[in-house]
């Protein structure tokens with residue numbers, strides 16, 4: 647009898663409550679969130695503001711613990727942060743007093759249990775990842791000398807240099823201008839390895855508010871709803887890979903984007919000002 651391998655990430659019935667220290671008021675951020683993510687999958691999570699996207703990511707990163715439910719990586723409970731899961735945020739989180747190469751090499755210098763690099767290995771990795779993210783020639787620059795897009799390339803190189811097998815990204819492109827963002831979406835797929843076999847790709851969990859970004863990047867899009875945060879739908883993005891900017895012109899790209907927008911628009915309107923959307927077509931039930 648053959649046994650099926652455990653999913654890369656397994657979330658079952660996850661609940662997360664926050665209790666305000668002073669008032670004692672409880673916020674139910676997540677309720678009964680279940681999701682399996684396979685090795686090498688690119689998952690995007692979208693949903694209205696406050697639906698718990700960052701909370702899900704922080705739990706997987708081990709930066710917080712669930713109030714209830716099962717949270718496993720490779721069949722083992724996630725008990726805290728680890729070098730096997732790298733996190734990248736919107737605000738670069740670079741050290742301003744260090745050069746590009748020193749920022750990228752930071753985690754390598756300090757090492758992690760079971761993962762130590764010799765000085766030569768460190769140098770080789772820094773050079774490799776600087777080239778991979780397209781920063782050759784900027785090694786000695788400081789963050790203030792870089793554009794926002796270049797800073798996020800540094801953050802991505804630092805994330806990859808540490809060799810995690812899961813990439814956790816919380817709106818990493820959210821602060822960039824529209825053109826830079828489109829370019830970095832394409833770059834991210836290249837760096838992730840969309841032309842490589844699935845077995846060589848890293849598992850990626852990517853949070854975004856941008857529906858088209860999610861459709862462009864993802865193998866599957868998880869749509870969340872809020873109060874409390876739940877998984878409302880999981881959509882397969884059946885657009886072929888490798889993808890480039892031309893995929894946006896495909897009718898299927900528009901259909902998928904529209905389908906996701908229909909799932910979140912009522913809550914998105916309410917999150918802004920409590921208003922209801924003006925309907926231009928019959929309301930659709932959740933998938």
Ligand SMILES: Nc1ncnc2c1ncn2[C@@H]1O[C@H](COP(=O)(O)OP(=O)(O)OP(=O)(O)O)[C@@H](O)[C@H]1O
Nearest residue numbers: 664665673674675694695696697698699700701702
């Ligand atoms: N440390 C915390 N203490 C108290 N409440 C929290 C904490 N972190 C998150 N929350 C609450 O949990 C809910 C989910 O927050 P979370 O940041 O995960 O949502 P989100 O979908 O990532 O939001 P956004 O899209 O605005 O970034 C919100 O109601 C938020 O106020």
